[in-house]
Amino acid sequence: MAEEVLLFGVWASPYSRRVELALKLKGVDYKYIEEDLTNKSPLLLKYNPIHKKIPVLVHNGKPIVESQVIQYIDEIWQGYPILPKDxxxxxxxxxxxxxxxxxxxxxxxxxxxxxxxxxxxxxxxxxxxxxxxxxxxxxxxxxxxxxxxxxxxxxxxxxxxxxxxxxxxxxxxxxxxxxxxxxxxxxxxxxxxxxxxxxxxxxxxxxxxxxxxxxxxxxx
Structure with a gap:
């Protein structure tokens, strides 16, 4: 099965753009989904039901939310080091x-x-x-x-x-x-x-x- 990476975000949000940058540095292909925070999509509410915020990264059906996303990206994908090894x-x-x-x-x-x-x-x-x-x-x-x-x-x-x-x-x-x-x-x-x-x-x-x-x- 092909790897699926989804990113729910808002175009004007620096928090969304952080995750995009981390994915691009790692060379990860992903699908971006623009959210309207005044009318949140059922998928956003499904993947982040507690805080109902962006960004949400969904990797093969598993959601990772907010501050944990960048560290997860660094740990899962090889290549460009986002966090130091030490x-x-x-x-x-x-x-x-x-x-x-x-x-x-x-x-x-x-x-x-x-x-x-x-x-x-x-x-x-x-x-x-x-x-x-x-x-x-x-x-x-x-x-x-x-x-x-x-x-x-x-x-x-x-x-x-x-x-x-x-x-x-x-x-x-x-x-x-x-x-x-x-x-x-x-x-x-x-x-x-x-x-x-x-x-x-x-x-x-x-x-x-x-x-x-x-x-x-x-x-x-």
């Missing part, structure tokens, strides 16, 4: 990936979409988290060294989406003056050919988030 380095990579998801992105999203009174605090908190990432990057080309790895993939929202959010809202978080190393890393990351294949059209994404931010502002 157990300690793997643990460190997982730590920084979790740091990005728990400390960087929630504050960034709140800075753009939160209540007006929350935004200034959210900007400061996000700057503090990005400062820690800046220090971790040091002089490395990518977080894992000379090639794109787990932490870079998880940080895709910082590399690409933050710039889109800034243009859509006018709120600036990642500037060269504050974060020169992260800025250089982001340019290096999005310039990769395989990464470019996994990024949504920038102008379309800016228009999409302008509508979202405009709606959020109008409701205040």
């Amino acid at each position: 157990p300690y380095e793997r643990a460190i990579a997982r730590f920084w990936a979790k740091f990005i998801d728990d400390k960087c992105l929630p504050g960034a999203f709140k800075a753009y979409l939160g209540e007006e009174k929350e935004r200034e605090k959210a900007v400061e908190e996000t700057w503090e988290a990005l400062k820690i990432l800046e220090e971790e990057l040091k002089e490395k080309r990518f977080f894992g060294g000379e090639s794109i790895g787990m932490v870079d993939i998880v940080a895709n929202a910082i590399a690409f989406w933050l710039g889109v959010f800034e243009e859509a809202s006018g709120v600036k978080l990642l500037t060269r003056e504050k974060f020169p190393k992260l800025t250089n890393w982001s340019h290096e990351f999005v310039s990769s050919i395989v990464v470019k294949e996994c990024l949504p059209p920038r102008e379309k994404l800016i228009a999409y988030f302008r509508n979202r931010f405009g709606g959020a502002n109008a409701s205040k």
Whole structure:
């Protein structure tokens, strides 16, 4: 029986694009299924009945959801190494990936979409988290060294989406003056050919988030 790999995602979601990038780095053939989160498909609800979120990877009928997907991809398919082989380095990579998801992105999203009174605090908190990432990057080309790895993939929202959010809202978080190393890393990351294949059209994404931010502002 031929191997079946399905990916349920949303075109504008950095979380969906992470999984696509991991699959492309590994050279895995897959079928992408676009979801409408305002009208979730029966298949999405079947494969992720608890959280009902994307991304969901279905491998030969077995679903793997959200944060576990990239590690699963690295363990199942040979070829390009997404996580380091050394157990300690793997643990460190997982730590920084979790740091990005728990400390960087929630504050960034709140800075753009939160209540007006929350935004200034959210900007400061996000700057503090990005400062820690800046220090971790040091002089490395990518977080894992000379090639794109787990932490870079998880940080895709910082590399690409933050710039889109800034243009859509006018709120600036990642500037060269504050974060020169992260800025250089982001340019290096999005310039990769395989990464470019996994990024949504920038102008379309800016228009999409302008509508979202405009709606959020109008409701205040």
